Structure formats: C-alpha cells, structure tokens
Amino acid sequence: MKVLIVMAWLFIVPINSYAQKINVMKTDKTEETAIKNVIEQLYFKGIYEGNTELLKEIFHKDALLFGDIKGVPYYKTAAQYIEGVGSRVSPEKSGKDFKPTIISIDVINTIATAKLNVKMYDFNYYNFITFHKIDGKWLIVNKTLTDVEP
Template sequence: MKIVLIIAWLFSFPLNGHAQKIDTMKNGTEETAIRTALEQYYFKGIFEGNTALLREVFFKDALLFGDIKGVPYYKTAEQYIEGVGSRLSPEKAKAPFHPEIISIDVINSIAAVKLNVKMYDFNYYNFITFHKINGKWLIVNKTLTDVE
C-alpha cells in the first residue's frame, strides 16, 4: 500500500515543472538575427578579408580551437581576425567561396550553429557558439576542422 501511495504522490507532480520553456516564435526571430549576423558579418568578413565586419560579430575574448589538415589550431579572436586581414581574400583571389548554414539551435540567450565553409582547397566544418550580449548576437567560441 505504501508503494502505491508513493507512486501516486510522484505522479501528482508535473513532469516538466522545472524545465525551461522554449518559445519557438521568439526563437524564429532570434534565428533570423543569427542568420543575418552570419551572412552580413561573418561570411562577408571572411570572403572580403574585412576585419571590421569580423570585429562586429566576434566577442573580443572569443577563442577558436580545432585542426587544419591534422594540425592543432588555437587562436584568440583578435589573432584570427588579424590573420584573415593579412591573407589574400577569396574575393580578391577570385577563389571559390561556398558558405552553408547547416543548423542553428537557439535556447534563450545562447545558440549553437553548425556551418560548412568551402574556400580555396579547404572544406571547413565549424561549430560556433553565439551568446546574445546587450541585445546583440556575438560569436563567443568557434571550433573548426578541415575535412578532406
């Protein structure tokens, strides 16, 4: 009898009582804002070699990790942005540049984004974390790998 009462007591609590409610309508708007940040600042900045655009979308203390052609990769956002500014841009080189947004997942003020960026002879997969800071979506972390 005690077991029956305990089970009945447990079922009296809602299963999602403490779960975070995700507002899909708001997330659609936030996803659009993240797409805009990716297309107008991140992708355009990489393609043009435009460091000002990249500084608009990266949090100043963001970190980048990964591997390129099997070699470990680590940079601060500033090191990465300076590197993009000092190389020949795909735009100026008239090189192929094909960025693709694979997925965007938004919960509250954070978002995880998966990208595929093909440029020069690289086939990058990126996992980018955004955080909404002072009303603006900023990249706070980027991990990447180059796939043959």
C-alpha cells in the same frame, strides 16, 4: 467518515502541486533569422572580403577558436584570428571559389549554435560556432573548426 475525507482531499489537491517546476527551453524563429543574418552579413562577408571590421562586430573580444587544419591542431584568440584574416589575400581578391553554407542553427534563450560549411581556397571547413546574445547583439563566443577532404 475519516476515510472519505482523506480520499476526498486526495482527489481535490493536485498530486503534482509539490513537483519541481522546470523551465521550458524556448526556440525563437525570429532569433534564428537574426543569427542567420549576422552569419551572412558579418561572418561570411567578413571572411570573403577580408573585412576585419565586420569580423570585429560579430566576435566577442574574448572569443577563442580551436580545431585542426589538415590534421594540425589550431588555437587562436579572436584578435589573432581577425588579424590573420586581414593579412591574407581574401577569397574575393584571389578569385578562388568561396562557398559558405549554413547547415543548422539552434537557439535556446540567449545562446545559440550554428553548424557551417565553408569551402574556400583548397579547404573544406566545418565550423561549429557558439553565439551568446549580449546587450541585444548576437556575438560569436567560441568557434571550433576542422578541415575535411572534399
């Protein structure tokens, strides 16, 4: 009788009732579209036009940029980067080709990454950009970049 009760109890009580709960990561297509829009309307447009106000809208004030250009290490704060964009001749004014491409966007909850290819001047940049949704806005919190031969 005791064996039957124990066996019945084992079948009634779910085995995984004490298992750790794991949060499921969410990828939201609406947020992916929002990030695509800020990349195109603020980041790409800001770089192309040399529009520092657009870039200030998308970069978190404490964002950092790391990478290499033509094999030379590169490091700047967001403020230094934006100042540099504002002081150079923009691709728009130079008349040179500007071909930006979004390769991929991955979103999980309030963080996201984007892989971009930006061909401008004589450079073929690959950017890996990290976003964080802060106060309802997607902001760049980190940018890594490298220049590769076309």
